[in-house]
Amino acid sequence: MSIYSKILVVADINHDEQPALVRAIQLAKKSASTSHITFFLSIYDFSYDMTSMLSPDERDAMRKGVIHQREIWMNKVAEPYIDDSIEFNVKVVWHNRPYEATIAEVFSGEHDILIKGTRKHDTLESVIFTPTDWHLLRKCPCPVLLVKNEFWPDHAKIYASVHVGSENDTHIELNDSMVERLLEITGRLNAEPFLVNAYPLTPANITIELPEFDPTSYTDAVRGHHLTAMKALRQKHHLCEEQTIVQQGLPEDVIPQVAEDNGAAMVILGTTGRTGLSAVFIGNTAEHVIDKINCDVLALKPNGYISPLDPNIAK
Structure with a gap:
């Protein structure tokens, strides 16, 4: 069965346009097996819980009425995109923390991927990630795809940001996973796959502390190591040299610049931050x-x- 067959899409309550749903449909229709999409919304209105004039049953009835109205709206905005080739359902829950409700649904529905739209700032022409976005990126157990409000052209370019300079097992496994996902997605969406890697600058303090240090030789050696590692990774996954980029600099500078210069439609990132009970952050580099x-x-x-x-962790 193909990956990303059970897709959870977070609805954007503020707009009829639903770019996250459009992207989910694109993935679902190119799946080798029947896909299931859950169109999800978490809503909450503090006033419904604080109205002392109403009985608990009346407040519950009002909440159910609001949920039903949202379900009608979600089915309406989804109707142009859905057909019989996709199993589709709408789910609305009453919860005061959207990210907790969304992650609970990921667990209960055993979803393969979570897709959510992001906000685009009209003036700065940049994507603004909301607090809910960050919570989902840090705490969601499945892959998270954040979508901006643009339609993908044919032969779109998708970049996987790999970390080939490391011999850490976690990084190596994650590199392979990212490339596998890259090839799966580009194959489905008729897109072009690329790998990008940033290697570090020569530390300036070394040349001061060690006068005999040769920064040029050091830089050449580091670049050579990363080029060799990138070659091994691309050959392992049957990609050609033209599909790889290795540049010097910090990842938080190199990756966004490469994406902008080449008109990337998507960047795949590995979040190699903490695991286990301490998994609160996704890693400073990835966040930047x-x-x-x-x-x-x-x-x-x-x-x-x-x-x-x-939910299986003992509280």
């Missing part, structure tokens, strides 16, 4: 990169990641 990228972002967790909201 995500904050600068002006296109779709797919964030992948490493094997063994345990969400702090996992």
Whole structure:
């Protein structure tokens, strides 16, 4: 069965246009097996719980009425995109923390991927990630795809930001996982796959502390190591040299610039931050990169990641 067959899409309550749903449909229709999409919304209105004039039953009835209205609206906005080739359902829940409700639905529905639209700032022409976005990126157990409000052209370019300079097992496994997901998605969406890697600058303090240090030789050696590692990775996954980019600099500078210069439709990132009970952050590098990228972002967790909201964890 293909990956990403059970898709959870978070609805944008403020707009009839639903770019996240459009992207989910694109993935679902190119799946090798029948896909299931759950169109999800978490809503809450403080006033319904604080109205002392109403009985508990009346407040419950009012909440159910609001939920029903939202379900009608969601079915209406989804109708132009849905056909019989996709199993589709709408789900609305009453919860005061959208990210907790969304992650609970990921667990209960065993979804393969979470897709959510992001906000685009009209003046700065950049994507603004909301607090809910960050919570989902940090704590969601499945891959998270944040979509900006643009239609993908044919032969769109998708970049996987790999970390080939490391010999850490987590990084190596995550590199392979990212490339596999890259090839799966580009194959489905008739897009072009690319790998990008940033290697570090020569530390300036070394040349001061060690006068005999040769920064040029050091830089050449580091670049050579990364080029060799990138070659091994691309050959392992049957990609050609033209589909790889290795540049010097910080990842938070290199990756967004490469994405912008090449018109990337999506960047795939590995979030190799903490795992287990301490999985609160996704890693400073990944956060800085995500904050600068002006296109779709797919964030992948490493094997063994345990969400702090996992219901199987003893509280």
